[in-house]
Structure formats: C-alpha cells, structure tokens
Amino acid sequence: MNYELFMRAALAEAHAAVASGDVGDGAVAVMDEAMVARGRDSTRTQGDPTAHAVLSVIREASHRLGRGSLAGISLFCVVEPCVMCVGALMSADVDAIVYALSDPREGACGGHRRIIGQGVPGSRVRVVSGILSEDAAELRPELSREVMPGAS
Numbered sequence: 001m002n003y004e005l006f007m008r009a010a011l012a013e014a015h016a017a018v019a020s021g022d023v024g025d026g027a028v029a030v031m032d033e034a035m036v037a038r039g040r041d042s043t044r045t046q047g048d049p050t051a052h053a054v055l056s057v058i059r060e061a062s063h064r065l066g067r068g069s070l071a072g073i074s075l076f077c078v079v080e081p082c083v084m085c086v087g088a089l090m091s092a093d094v095d096a097i098v099y100a101l102s103d104p105r106e107g108a109c110g111g112h113r114r115i116i117g118q119g120v121p122g123s124r125v126r127v128v129s130g131i132l133s134e135d136a137a138e139l140r141p142e143l144s145r146e147v148m149p150g151a152s
C-alpha cells in the first residue's frame with residue numbers, strides 16, 4: 001500500500017475544502033490499491049455539523065460499490081477521525097484507518113476519546129497515523145501545536 005500517494009490525494013481534498021471556506025480535512029477510500037471515493041469537509045458551506053470528510057467518503061464509497069459494508073477498504077484522512085466518524089467506520093467494517101495528524105481534542109483513535117485502535121478491546125481495525133504529518137501540519141497548524149491532554 002502506497003500510503004503517501006493516497007494521503008496526498010486526501011491532502012488535495014483538504015486544500016480544496018479550505019479554498020471553499022470549509023474546515024481543512026479531506027479523505028479517500030482505497031481498495032486493492034485503487035481509489036474508490038474521495039471527499040472533503042463541507043460543514044460550513046452546507047451548514048451541517050455532520051458533513052465531515054470521512055462520512056462523505058463512506059457514503060460515496062458505499063454508493064460506488066453498491067453495498068453497505070466497506071470490508072476491504074482502507075480509509076485515508078488528513079485529521080484523526082472524530083467519535084462520530086469512527087463509529088461510522090466501525091459500522092461500515094473498514095479494514096484500516098490511516099491519518100496524518102492527531103487531534104488530541106476530537107480524535108477517537110488516540111487520547112481520552114479513543115474508541116478504536118491499540119489497547120481497545122474488540123478493535124480489529126488497523127490504525128496507522130503520522131503519514132505526511134509535516135505536510136498536513138502546514139494545513140492545520142493549530143493541531144500540530146496542540147499537546148495531548150494530560151501529557152507532560
């Protein structure tokens with residue numbers, strides 16, 4: 001799996017989101033080394049707090065594949081997904097979640113809001129973080145500066 005290639009596609013979506021006035025996050029769904037869906041945050045332009053990049057890609061990928069299960073999919077996103085998005089990814093039965101930047105405040109793969117990943121019972125989804133994190137930090141400098149709550 002070429003992590004950097006697909007993360008660059010997610011970063012391109014995030015830059016497009018920022019250009020249209022939305023929050024800088026983008027995502028792509030990958031199966032068998034091929035991109036099957038791409039999407040970006042549109043919470044501000046749609047006035048919809050659930051219009052996160054990850055949910056948009058889940059819908060698009062399910063539509064394209066014509067099935068409700070996303071088994072076999074690796075989901076790439078720029079920012080560590082939130083509780084809502086991780087819940088949807090678990091329901092969709094994805095194989096892996098790959099992200100660039102940790103989000104200590106809202107992220108659900110690490111930190112105190114963690115509901116998936118290493119050390120969480122019953123969690124079979126593979127989580128990979130830190131891919132192209134320096135490129136992503138230019139897009140979301142507020143996250144790169146944040147320190148994990150409780151860390152010293």
Ligand SMILES: [Zn+2]
Pocket residue numbers: 052054081082083084085086
């Ligand atoms: Zn989310």
